[in-house]
Amino acid sequence: MQVTNTILMIRPVGFRKNEQTAVNNYFQEDLDIKNAEINTKAQAEFDAFVNVLRAKGVNVIVVDDTKSPDTPDSIFPNNWVSFHSNGTVGLYPMYAENRRNERREDILETLEEQGFSIDHTIDYTSAEDEKLFLEGTGSILLDRVNEKAYCALSVRADEDLFIEFCEDFEYTPVVFTAYQSVENKRLPIYHTNVMMCLAEKFSVICLDTIDDKKERKNVLKNLKQDGKEIIEITEEQMHSFAGNMLQVMGQDNKRYLVMSSAAYNRLTDKQIATIEKSSEIIHSSLETIETCGGGSARCMMAEVFLPKTN
Template identity: 70%
Template structure:
């Protein structure tokens, strides 16, 4: 199994703003004192510049535009509702916020099929929403595809039983823990695993101090070391700058890039940057409006496409 891909699906926003329904447990979101129309225009500018940077280095980006039919302020983060796998399977996931459920669109899958990708099987977990149970795609789950492992920090958006069911269906070994951040002197679960952890081919960027339970922390470190991943440990302050929300991709001539926001890049220390650059090139883009209002960053915006091509 490949760990990284050169093909990314991204959704261009039409109605981006701070989503009041997700702000309940996404402590990264903040209000900006601008009109929604202005916020959306800024988000579109950031989105377009980001897409161009990816395309300029040879990453294949399939851009789908959001539609004005539904009120979907977070549609820019498609990796939460869908995941694409090498065997042609597609996972469709139950979402915590009701207005995020409207992001799931069949025509997105049809777009990929029109691009020549093969979808064999759709594994749909969305009925779990009726039970108030959620698992938000590769936001909740960080996959080590090459080694058949799935990492999940439990939260209101990542249910343990459903995660285990996902692992059985997609044949991954589960690694379960809880990751916290300090909010007004209280330890609260981080809403998505991919905010504090990124898995690349030969290294992992992770905030180990977010994992309060020593046994859980040890188990995560042991698992990463078993697979010979160099561990780049980041701080909670760096997590707040989205330095955990990164994705490794392939560009032209199979060149490797670690994609992140400008804020994440700036938050890295010289030594962390050097360690990453031993493995691959850093590619960063300014996403400040998207990060501030959306509470998500570069990783959240990219749904990796691993589907096989039709012969």
Template identity: 70%
Template sequence: MRQITDTILMVRPVGFRMNEQTAVNNYFQKKIEGKDINELAAKEFDSFVEKLRGVGVKVIVVDDLKEDDTPDSIFPNNWVSFHNDGQIALYPMFAENRRKERRLEYFARLEDEGFKIKDIVDYTSAEEDDIFLEGTGSLILDRVNEKAYCAISPRADEELVIEFCEDFEYTPVIFNAYQTVEGKRLPIYHTNVLMCVAEEFAVICLDTIDDAKERKNVLKHLKMDNKEIIAITEEQMHEFAGNMLQVKGADKKYLVMSARAHRSLTKDQVQKIEKHCEILSSEISTIETCGGGSARCMMAEVFLPKA
């Protein structure tokens, strides 16, 4: 079992904008007026892909369909996850206009690239009951230690988390996480904005876990698996410092994040990360501002076996 991969699936934007349907509970989103948002996002996307490929990460880029009107398709990790036993999971999405992002023809592209697909585990019927679980946005998978960390929210249903864990043989580590919005503590929409689990360390905003017992339990699991804990503040989380992903390049490992997240880190935090791997950051401010997601959300890790 591997925790990190050298192959990433990414979806190039064609109709990117601020999605009004997700803004109801994604408090990271903001509108940008008077600019060609999709053109700016596409430039940021291409530059990001170039950086990843430049260090030897294999990036499979697929194109979205403009007529589908899927403003968030740039974030594929919310609807699909790829597993090393050849299974693919399809997830139920909170926003109706995100459900069209699930395009199974992308899987044919993966097969063309030499990957083997054994089975598709489909949770999408839960949408009929208004039950959601948004992929590796909601689930932070420690694949080696078979644990799934999840902050419960309108986009992450506890029972469905448990069902996923039973199907894929993970231990659920479930908690509640909050951010302050206009003086109120409100649930954070996705776990992957507050934590990232890498091979030897975890970046996490512990300040979001208000319940002391729940916080202690999350720490217990990370420490049990010998993860060095790199704590970030809630302010840094709002700069997307929790939204990171460790990947494998040609001859090194990298922690991938946005330039904004990178700028928010202290010297000490950077040193702690660089003990384990290099940092690779890219400027994606349009995508972050309008989409309310960052570098990690743009990358769907491919762990499928080769045919």
């Protein structure tokens, strides 16, 4: 199963631009307003987004962040945890020290209280001691049906750790590096999921970011092998988070592709038509979260594939 009906989301209490992630997340920008106002705006965007999802029948489990410790990026839980259909939870090593505090045992307990079964945890977090990182489904895009995992290498996505993940979870690795232009330099994109989205029948991908022709060819070969229709986006569209999307299931198993309004407004009519052949699009304004957090709709949703106990 590639798509789930259940999403975990964390409501922020101290959201702001995270100075520790800004060093290599080139999507983050400053807003000339106080942090308290940034957080209030982010909460309003978060609540509106949750309402949009729930209106379509998506089961959204919302957990409030805590004021202490300081976790400005807690709104992006998919980087520290992943939930799998065999009852396994993955816990991941995070690049920014203040993001490591986002990992909370009580969040796993909340899921168990809601009837989800956690049988086993695979914990990669000790890699932080060696300064090696792999930031969950930000770094790793999973084709769960075809058992392939795509990963754009960066400081936040170590190749050896990724291969270890693939061995543990029995995925075939597809490795490449994706770049963006920053002040006339080509620098690695911090997370795979800002340049690529995998849905059941298609993939939205910014192929222009994969500078190595062999790597680009290999990614395309794997996607086409598995019958994915390729929806190519430009780097300019990617910078409006048009790659940061997630397919979810709503009422009556209907498929939706979730994105921000900024991403939606950058898509062409042809791209929208291709997506809508198999997925209705839903979007919500995430302007403050995107500007200060450097992440968008997909980053805010941790998919829950765990089996139910009842």
